[in-house]
Amino acid sequence: DAKTTQPTSMDCAEGRAANLPCNHSTISGNEYVYWYRQIHSQGPQYIIHGLKNNETNEMASLIITEDRKSSTLILPHATLRDTAVYYCIVRAPYNQGGKLIFGQGTELSVKP
Amino acid sequence: NAGVTQTPKFRILKIGQSMTLQCTQDMNHNYMYWYRQDPGMGLKLIYYSVGAGITDKGEVPNGYNVSRSTTEDFPLRLELAAPSQTSVYFCASSGQGQIYGYTFGSGTRLTVV
Numbered sequence: 234d235a236k237t238t239q240p241t242s243m244d245c246a247e248g249r250a251a252n253l254p255c256n257h258s259t260i261s262g263n264e265y266v267y268w269y270r271q272i273h274s275q276g277p278q279y280i281i282h283g284l285k286n287n288e289t290n291e292m293a294s295l296i297i298t299e300d301r302k303s304s305t306l307i308l309p310h311a312t313l314r315d316t317a318v319y320y321c322i323v324r325a326p327y328n329q330g331g332k333l334i335f336g337q338g339t340e341l342s343v344k345p
Numbered sequence: 346n347a348g349v350t351q352t353p354k355f356r357i358l359k360i361g362q363s364m365t366l367q368c369t370q371d372m373n374h375n376y377m378y379w380y381r382q383d384p385g386m387g388l389k390l391i392y393y394s395v396g397a398g399i400t401d402k403g404e405v406p407n408g409y410n411v412s413r414s415t416t417e418d419f420p421l422r423l424e425l426a427a428p429s430q431t432s433v434y435f436c437a438s439s440g441q442g443q444i445y446g447y448t449f450g451s452g453t454r455l456t457v458v
Contacts, residue, residue, distance in 0.1 A: 267446065276349075276435050276449030277388070320387065327441060330395055331376050334404065335387040 237321045242340040245315075251308040253339050255321030258302045265324050266297060267333060268306045270317040277320065277335075280306065311343045347371050351436050351450035358426040358457045366421040366453050368436030376439040377419040378447070379403075379411065381432040388435060394419055426457045 238256040245251040257266060265284050269277040281288055281295045283304070288295040294307040308315055320338040325331055352367045370377065375396045380388040390403030394413040408430060410422040419438075423430060433454050437447040 269447075274382075274433060274452065274454075276437075276451055277447070278449075279446035282446060327376075327395075330393050330401060331439060331441070332378070332390060332393060332403070333437075333447060334390060335380075337387050 237323060237336050239319075239321050239336065239339045241337065242342070244342050244344055245308075245311045247313060247343055247345050248310055251306075251311040251315065251341060251343070253306040253308075253319050253321070253341065254303065255305070256303045257321070257323050260301050260323050261326075262301075263326050266295070266301075266304050267322045267324050268293070268295065269320045269322065269333075269335075270315075271320070271338070272314075272317040280319075282324070311341075313343050313345065315341065316343045317341060349436055349438055349448050349450035351434075351453050353453060354451070355454045356456070358423075358455065360426060360428065360457060362426050363422070363424050364426070364455075366423075366434055366436075366455075368419045368421065368450060369417050370419075370436075370438040370448070371417065372438060372440070372448065373416060374438035374440050374448075375416065376441065377413065378437045378439075379409075379419070379421045380435045380437065381405065381430075382435065382452075383432050391421065391434075423455075428457050431455060431457045 267282040268280040271277045297304045318338040378393040379391040392411040436450040
């Protein structure tokens with residue numbers, strides 16, 4: 234399973250863009266990058282995922298480098314409710330169970 | 346529109362007792378997963394299943410057992426509870442195909458004393 238590396242913590246001012254980096258240098262060609270977040274002790278919440286193209290949805294944007302060895306999650310206008318632990322995960326292919334192996338994540342604090 | 350339902354939400358066990366954590370999903374997902382999360386840590390995969398009758402070990406399977414007799418249900422069994430199994434347990438399910446993310450349940454908080 235490909236490993237990911239994220240900063241332990243980050244701060245962001247409310248209303249500004251939050252840019253969360255992730256390194257996944259051992260990613261394979263058919264493995265997707267997923268982002269989840271966890272608020273307090275709730276179940277993790279799906280945010281976005283991608284293979285090699287940049288992706289955008291109503292929550293966030295995902296920028297994947299051309300060599301696919303790193304990615305950045307962008308929350309365009311962070312609010313206090315975006316304070317959470319953000320996990321960047323490389324998902325195993327479906328013939329290997331489609332597993333999500335969580336790392337430690339980045340604790341994002343959005344401040345007024 | 347229930348999604349993934351876990352029961353119970355809270356439980357206190359004595360050392361050596363046994364219990365089953367229940368997980369049910371109503372989305373006809375083939376893939377189901379059990380995770381545990383210790384305080385201040387990320388989630389660790391215990392067991393997973395790619396369909397009825399098929400299960401496999403994850404990162405931390407010792408002390409647990411699972412079964413998958415139906416598509417909907419994926420119970421997790423603790424046979425001899427130990428203090429090290431004090432944790433929050435999350436069940437998740439996923440459709441097949443990369444367009445699907447996981448849907449997580451709300452968790453079961455287990456304390457072993």
